[in-house]
Amino acid sequence: MASFKPTKVPVYPKLGEKVSEDTLYWKNYKAPIQIKEFGAVSNINFSPVAPHNFAVTAFTRIHIYGPFSQEPVKSFTRFKDTAYSGRFRSDGQLLVAGCEDSVVRLFDVSGKVALRMFRGHTKAVHVTDFTSDRYQIITGSDDYTCRLWDIPNAAELTTYQEHADYIRCGVTSKLNRDLFITGSYDHSLKVFDARVDKSVMTMDHSQPVESLLLYPSEGLLVSAGGRYIKVWDLLKGGQPLVSLRNHHKTVTCLALSSSGQRLMSASLDRHVKVYNTTTYKVVHNFDYSASILSLGLAPDDESIVVGMTNSILSIKHRKSPEESEEISGLQRRRPSQRGFVKGKNYVPKQDDYLVSKPVKQHLAKYDKELKRFNVSKALDQALESWTRSKLKQPEVTVAVIKELDRRGTLKNALAGRDEQQLSRLLHFLIGNLVDARFAPVLVTAAEMILDIYRSVIGQSPIVDRQLLRLQELLGKEIDYQKDLLEVLGMLDTLFASSLPRKEVPCSDISRSNGPVQEEARTSRPELQVT
Template sequence: MASFKPTKVQTYPKLGEKVTEDTLYWKNYKAPVQIKEFGAVTRIEFSPLPPHNYVVTASTRLQVYGPHSQEPVRSFARFRDTAYGGSFRGDGKLLVAGSEEGLVRLFDVDGRVALRQFSGHTKAVHVTSFTSDGYRVVSGSDDLTCRVWDVASSTELGSYTEHTDYVRATATSKLNPDLFISGSYDHTVKVFDVRLGGCVLTLQHGHPVESVLLYPSEALLVSTGGRYVKVWDLLKGGQHLVSLKNHHKTVTCACLSTTDNRLLTGALDRHVKVYNSSYKVVHSFDYATSILSLAVAPDDEVVAVGMTNGVLSVRHRKHSEDKQEMVGRRRRGPAYRVFVKGKNYVPKQDDFLVSKTTKQHLQKYDKQLRSFQVSKALDTALQTWKRFSKPDVTIAVMMELNRRGTLRNALAGRDEQNLTTLLHFLLKHVTDSRFSGLLLMVADMVIELYHQVIPQSPIVERLLQRLMELLGREAELQQELLQVLGVLDTLFASLTPRREVTGPTATPIMQKS
């Protein structure tokens, strides 16, 4: 009796995104390291100077981490209530943060006690940042105001009340210490000039603004809020350039990478999107819960993400020395000669050869095919994980059933649940060019078998109707494509130059008399 041959699963080309340099660059990160904080991580910012430590604002603490440390190297817990907006000064030596109490505190990175305390806001201060000269601090509050403070004297230099709702985003100019930008829940982004004492430009974002970001050249401004990321040209008076809608929930944060100034955005939909210079998504990071904060190290070595569940996720870039170290750590296995020992031995004439039968390991659907249980084999191939992650296995089983001539028997006699599973698979893959040759035939069999058999099941009726409509559209499309091919063939035939026949056998062309 001949041995049973397992079902051969063909390898199909993968349909997916085009692999580009951006894709390879952003995939070159290790698995994330997760650090549990005391509350939701509302802000992350890297120090501009090496070794690029980063400050994490969560609950009532500011915690400073090293680029490769999983424990904080410095912690500031002098807040009675929730802390917000921890930010470094340009030299990396001072920290500023707001709080739910309405106070703004200034810290020395190497100390623990607050050096300055600015009081004047009447409600929570959610955003703070230093101006480029390092001598002033800008803060935005739920009392609808933005204020500028003098670091040396702890006095208020100006208060701006142009917003009509909570101020939840600020950004300061690195080129001009007198300019700063604020974003508010009143759907506007405003550019302020301290020298003029007020707002000089207003942009309508259209949704509550969660964050604002300036490009290094400061010609472009990014605002996020709602599901939208909008880019503005400040050199043309705030002209709206691009509106991106790649997230399906509120976009909460944005930052820039050092390499080619790639834009990264994080949202409540648990995704971080990376955009190229044409504002097309080139990569995406997925996380467990909603994202509140995002930062990339100045050298792109670390990507840090803060989430609503208090988890800080940190990814480090891979390097060639890391790969060599991993190879060096692997346990040395048996030598190659151990595995090939005796493989090439040729028995002599008087030797008695004892053959050893090798056990054949079959998949579950192969065992059922061997037992001629064709319906059960198809059910096994239509299991959830197979039909979603490995549809080529399901296709291979259908091809084997068709080769045996038992495909119609396997499709017939199905109950409502099994038929629904089969119809969902057909609706998803029948138009896939890799599988359509077989699945179109399967779809015709299913419609012929069940179109008039189960009128009492509304679910099956609806799925069958969708399948018939899909097949109708596919037939119309193929007919149109055939017509186009016919037209192209005619054009190509008319454009092909005819060869002139020369020699004694050539027929002379008659001239007009």
């Protein structure tokens, strides 16, 4: 007796799945390395100088990590309270950070003790950055003020008190040492010029502002706050260009790719989204395990570093070209067990006898019922597997229905069902009948159900609604297929008429085929006329 063959579940193409260049580019990262920090990671900043170490600000410490190190190569722990906004200078030699105790500290990257301490703010300092000339620092505080400091003299140069709430983000111009921009919880963005004693431009974000980003040309400014990301044209007086709302929780940080053509945003909804800066459409998405507070992108996009509220620092490194080629060339699965007999290159001898152990076949529940010829229970098991699946993949249920139809027992499996079983079956058919991948199989099943249960209409309002809905979908699907067949016939006619006809000279035919072919050629027009 032949052994039972399990139901073959075909692999269908996934609808809507598009593999773009962005997908290939942003998926080309290794598995993330996770490092436990001492507190929530509030800021990540990459050094602009090779080897591009990055500073991680978490709780009362700032750790500096190397490009591929899992342990900090340098630590600054001389903070009395929570540290904020550790940022490198453009030459990578100095680092500035704010603190909950309102003191701004300046560190030499190669040292341990603070070189300068700037006192003047009265509340926590969340914003620090260097100006482009490297000799000044701008700071923003919860005391509603932003200040400009001179590094050599450790003196305060200017104080601006124009915001009406906490200042939580800021950015300095890399092209002009006198310009910097701040964002506040009072919903406003302000552009300051150190040569005048007040702001020169104000924009309304309409939400508490969490992060700011300047494009390399500095003609465009990006602000993030609430669920919104907005792009402003600074060359036209701060005119809003784009407003994005792709996150469903507060957007906390922004980053720009090395090419400047991709914008990245991270949010408390645990997602990092990548936008095309031409169309501002989302081209890729990263998922993380906890809410994201900080995001850093290494030069040349070699690493993506994310800091989360659960004190986890996640680092993804880009794969090398050799690793990418190796993975793409070896897409086969590794066996779960491998046996070695007398070395890798062992060759059996002529008198050796191979003892093979029969492999036990494990059948799915629906296959077990099919083996026992319980066709109705087999269909029930297939529907149950679809119901329990989190991804709602109907391929298995469709394969079982196709197998029952092949056996000629589909009508028996569909008949004799109570209200609950019939309702679940109708729910499956209604949800998948219009799918082009499953329609050839499910249309047959739907027609059988309408024939079988036509007599029970009126006994259950739930089943009645589902049967009417199924009948409506079935009629539309049949009409669509008829229209498609007509269009296909038209296209076949057009393609056939557009193909060029190859004409062979008569002299060539007579020379190559002799008098018989010549006679057939001369008689062919007479046949066409008659």
